[in-house]
Amino acid sequence: MTLVASFRDQITFWRFTVAWCLAFVFSIPVSVLFPSLGPAFYKPELFAHISNTFSAEVMKGLWKGYLSFKMDPYSTLVVRANGIVAMPSLHIALVYLSVVVLGTYSPRFRFVLYGFLVIFVCATVYLGWHYLSDGIVGMIVGWCAYKISMQWFQENLDHT
Numbered sequence: 001m002t003l004v005a006s007f008r009d010q011i012t013f014w015r016f017t018v019a020w021c022l023a024f025v026f027s028i029p030v031s032v033l034f035p036s037l038g039p040a041f042y043k044p045e046l047f048a049h050i051s052n053t054f055s056a057e058v059m060k061g062l063w064k065g066y067l068s069f070k071m072d073p074y075s076t077l078v079v080r081a082n083g084i085v086a087m088p089s090l091h092i093a094l095v096y097l098s099v100v101v102l103g104t105y106s107p108r109f110r111f112v113l114y115g116f117l118v119i120f121v122c123a124t125v126y127l128g129w130h131y132l133s134d135g136i137v138g139m140i141v142g143w144c145a146y147k148i149s150m151q152w153f154q155e156n157l158d159h160t
Contacts, residue, residue: 015149016101022145023093030137034087038129047128055127089130089138095120096142 038059039046050056099117103110121135130138 011153012101012104015146015153016097018152019097019142019145019149020094022148023090023097023141026141026145027088027090027093030088030141036087036131036134038134039125039131044128050127053127055129059128087131087134087137088141089124089134090141091124092117092121092130092135092138093142093145096139097146100142100146 047056095117099110099113103113106113117139121132124130124135125132
């Protein structure tokens with residue numbers, strides 16, 4: 001949705017797209033330096049309230065892929081093993097980037113957009129996908145990615 005909305009303005013589109021890619025790149029060293037699983041993987045009994053939900057079923061599939069990779073890394077796709085890395089939260093980083101970009105188009109709705117971001121952070125914690133620290137680091141990753149992207153494209157605008 002954010003890509004479609006930002007497509008009206010080519011520079012905003014590229015700023016968002018590059019920031020989105022940078023967020024993925026920045027998350028790799030963070031996830032290697034601070035490997036962690038979401039809280040529902042460590043203490044599943046604390047998340048019994050989600051036991052019959054879609055989220056719980058997805059977690060079971062990811063856990064199965066993770067264990068498969070640990071047992072036989074050469075015959076399991078590495079993507080399946082990395083599907084449950086919690087730090088940083090790329091979900092939250094990408095939602096943060098969307099809030100920033102959409103907020104530039106609709107400044108009157110920034111409050112609502114940031115409210116949505118807070119709800120999203122709370123939901124990922126409630127469902128056991130992430131700790132609050134994962135979300136905060138995810139927003140920092142998103143902020144850094146967007147600032148670098150803004151700088152790169154500002155320099156290009158200044159030279160034209």
